Structure formats: structure tokens, C-alpha cells
Amino acid sequence: MEGRRVLVTKKNIIFFFVISLLGWNPELSEAQMAPALFIFGDSQVDVGNNNHLLLSIAKADFPHNGIDFARQQPTGRFSNGKNAADFLAKKIGLSSSPAYLSLSDETHASYMNGVNFASGGSGILNSTGYYGKSIRLTEQIHNFFKVHQVMVQKMGSNGVEKHFSKSLFVIVTGSNDILDCFESESKDETGKPRELVDLMINYMKSHVKKLYEFGARKVLVAGVGAVGCVPRLRLRSKTHECDEEVNSWAAKYNEQLKATLVELKSELQDLNYSFFDLHAIMQNIIRNPTAHGFKEVKAACCGIGVLRAKIPCLPISLYCPNRKNHVFWDLYHPTEAMARIVADAIFDGPSEYSVPMNVRQLVLA
Ligand SMILES: *[C@@H]1O[C@H](CO)[C@@H](O)[C@H](O)[C@H]1NC(C)=O
Numbered sequence: 001m002e003g004r005r006v007l008v009t010k011k012n013i014i015f016f017f018v019i020s021l022l023g024w025n026p027e028l029s030e031a032q033m034a035p036a037l038f039i040f041g042d043s044q045v046d047v048g049n050n051n052h053l054l055l056s057i058a059k060a061d062f063p064h065n066g067i068d069f070a071r072q073q074p075t076g077r078f079s080n081g082k083n084a085a086d087f088l089a090k091k092i093g094l095s096s097s098p099a100y101l102s103l104s105d106e107t108h109a110s111y112m113n114g115v116n117f118a119s120g121g122s123g124i125l126n127s128t129g130y131y132g133k134s135i136r137l138t139e140q141i142h143n144f145f146k147v148h149q150v151m152v153q154k155m156g157s158n159g160v161e162k163h164f165s166k167s168l169f170v171i172v173t174g175s176n177d178i179l180d181c182f183e184s185e186s187k188d189e190t191g192k193p194r195e196l197v198d199l200m201i202n203y204m205k206s207h208v209k210k211l212y213e214f215g216a217r218k219v220l221v222a223g224v225g226a227v228g229c230v231p232r233l234r235l236r237s238k239t240h241e242c243d244e245e246v247n248s249w250a251a252k253y254n255e256q257l258k259a260t261l262v263e264l265k266s267e268l269q270d271l272n273y274s275f276f277d278l279h280a281i282m283q284n285i286i287r288n289p290t291a292h293g294f295k296e297v298k299a300a301c302c303g304i305g306v307l308r309a310k311i312p313c314l315p316i317s318l319y320c321p322n323r324k325n326h327v328f329w330d331l332y333h334p335t336e337a338m339a340r341i342v343a344d345a346i347f348d349g350p351s352e353y354s355v356p357m358n359v360r361q362l363v364l365a
């Protein structure tokens with residue numbers, strides 16, 4: 001034991017001195033816990049794919065989005081700053097995965113540490129947020145297939161298999177399917193919420209299976225959050241309460257999704273997954289905001305009108321001076337502060353939110 005102790009010798013002191021001169025930063029040099037991070041889903045994790053969709057209205061590449069980002073730059077993130085995809089990458093020791101459509105060189109090197117396929121406005125169903133507005137999950141997975149092919153050419157199937165089996169795959173979606181069902185009149189594919197939830201589950205099952213077939217072995221699947229509490233839906237109540245009907249369908253979907261993942265695990269035995277209960281953490285934060293550093297859980301920070309949710313966050317909109325004490329950035333999306341707390345919980349959170357394990361355990365599995 002004695003020999004293992006770090007002795008405070010002159011040599012050690014000089015060693016540490018030299019290291020601090022070189023600008024050693026423990027946060028930056030954190031070891032990579034996974035070789036790559038692949039992200040799928042909606043605006044909660046889009047880092048700029050929709051900037052490249054000419055006809056899309058689901059965009060965030062203008063002020064005041066990004067007001068707390070480096071150089072106050074709108075990036076296409078639906079946030080005042082970073083989103084959960086950024087924070088998760090940092091936790092794992094990686095840079096934020098680049099937006100798939102931002103990559104001009106379709107090379108193995110640009111895909112090596114992961115790619116972000118997520119698209120604002122998209123959902124689980126083919127019919128959600130489509131008509132050129134966003135990249136459907138089906139297409140996101142097809143884009144991943146193209147990445148897979150490029151990597152196989154360079155690394156060989158065995159190399160890719162090994163690389164992907166250690167990588168983390170993240171799916172954050174489902175809110176738009178539920179929101180579309182309750183907000184719009186056109187209910188082509190979905191109809192009633194009961195059928196909608198069943199459809200969402202069937203689709204998710206096949207989406208996760210597809211990722212597995214391409215080599216994913218570690219998958220984080222987030223449930224749908226408390227979407228009934230976003231400022232836009234609170235507007236529908238005179239007293240600005242959450243829409244509990246919408247929340248209850250989100251919760252039903254989450255329960256079914258959890259059960260489906262258990263089924264999938266018994267079918268695909270070497271699949272490891274983490275289910276994250278976004279609904280529960282949002283409810284807990286909204287009920288007890290001060291414990292998490294928040295003051296405002298109802299109004300958006302950026303927008304116009306009641307709850308700053310009548311008109312979206314646009315360059316002409318007002319925005320709150322303190323983004324750190326708001327849960328919601330705009331009428332639908334969380335602030336950077338909220339995204340950070342969510343990402344922390346996804347990574348290290350308690351079993352109250354993550355079953356059967358959190359992402360730290362998942363990447364080490
Ligand atoms: C969704 O779209 C994809 C690609 O266009 C298609 O292959 C698939 O069958 C569709 N799924 C359903 C359930 O309609």
C-alpha cells in the first residue's frame with residue numbers, strides 16, 4: 001500500500017506545475033466513455049439539421065435563439081444555448097455530434113465520433129411533421145444506414161460492428177406525435193389518442209430493431225415529457241394549468257414504451273438500453289422549481305403575448321433577462337438550464353427516472 005501513495009516530492013510538484021502551465025483541464029481531458037454518439041429525434045436534440053431544409057418552417061436559425069450560445073449565435077438549436085444532445089456528448093467526453101446535413105464530406109472520418117440526425121418537428125410516425133417540414137424518423141434511420149455503408153467501406157463490417165457496439169445511440173422523440181394529435185384537426189394516420197399511442201409503440205419497436213440490425217447495442221430511449229405543461233398548451237386553460245389530458249396520454253405512451261423495451265430486450269439479448277422518464281422529471285421540476293434553481297415554470301422566456309406563448313420566439317419577440325430561472329425558452333422548448341439538468345439526470349440520474357440503468361451504467365455495460 002505504501003508504495004502506491006502519491007508522494008509529495010519535489011519531482012511531483014514540478015510535474016504538476018508543468019502540467020498546469022500546459023493548461024491541463026480535467027474537464028476537457030475526461031476520457032471518452034464511448035467512441036461515438038448517434039442522435040435521433042426531434043427539436044429537443046436537433047443541432048441544425050433543419051437549417052438545411054429549404055421549405056421547412058420548423059427552424060431556429062435566427063435570433064433570439066442561441067443568445068447564450070458562443071458568440072450569441074443562432075445555430076438551429078431550439079434553445080437560448082445548448083441542448084441535451086450537447087450536454088450528453090460532453091458527459092461522455094465527446095464533442096457535440098455534427099448535424100448530418102451540415103457535413104459536406106461524406107467520409108468515414110467525419111462520421112467517426114457520431115452524427116446527429118435529429119430534426120425539429122419530426123415524430124415517430126411517418127405522418128408527423130412531414131410535408132417537407134422535417135426529416136422523419138424513418139428517414140433519419142435511412143440516413144444512418146448511408147453512414148453505416150460509408151464506414152463499412154473504410155473499416156470493414158467487423159470494424160464497424162465493434163465500433164457501433166460500444167457507441168451510444170439516443171432517441172428523443174414522440175412529443176410532436178402527441179402534440180399534432182391534440183393541436184391539429186387533420187388526424188389522417190392517427191385518429192384517436194388510443195390508436196395513436198399503439199401506432200407510436202409499433203413504430204418505435206421497429207425503429208429500435210432497425211438500429212439494432214445496423215449494430216446498435218446501447219440505446220437510450222427517452223419517453224415523452226410533460227407536453228401538456230408547455231406554455232403553448234397552458235394557454236388553453238384560463239388559469240394556465242397543464243393540460244392533464246395530453247399529459248395522461250404521454251404517460252400512457254411511456255408506460256407502454258417501457259414494457260415494449262423489456263420485450264425487445266428478451267428478443268434481442270445483447271441489446272442494452274436505458275429508458276429515461278422525461279415526463280417524471282419535468283413534473284418534479286414544475287412542482288418544485290426552487291429546488292432546481294427555477295422561478296418561472298409557466299411562461300416562456302422568448303415570445304409575445306400571454307405566457308409569451310401567443311406568438312413564437314422571433315427576432316421581434318421579447319425575451320426574459322434571466323434565462324437561468326426559466327424552464328421554457330419558447331412556447332414548446334426547454335431553456336439551456338433545463339436541458340442541462342435533464343442531461344445530467346439522463347447520464348447519472350436515479351432509478352426513479354432511468355430503468356433498468358442510467359447512461360453512465362449503459363456506456364460502461
Ligand atoms: C414509413 O415510410 C417508410 C419510407 O417511406 C416506408 O417504408 C414505411 O413502410 C412507412 N411505414 C408505415 C407504417 O407506413
Ligand SMILES: *[C@@H]1O[C@H](CO)[C@@H](O)[C@H](O)[C@H]1NC(C)=O
Nearest residue numbers: 269270271272357361362365
Ligand atoms: C447488457 O446485456 C448483456 C446481455 O444480456 C448482459 O449480460 C449485461 O449484464 C448487460 N449489462 C448491464 C449493465 O446490465
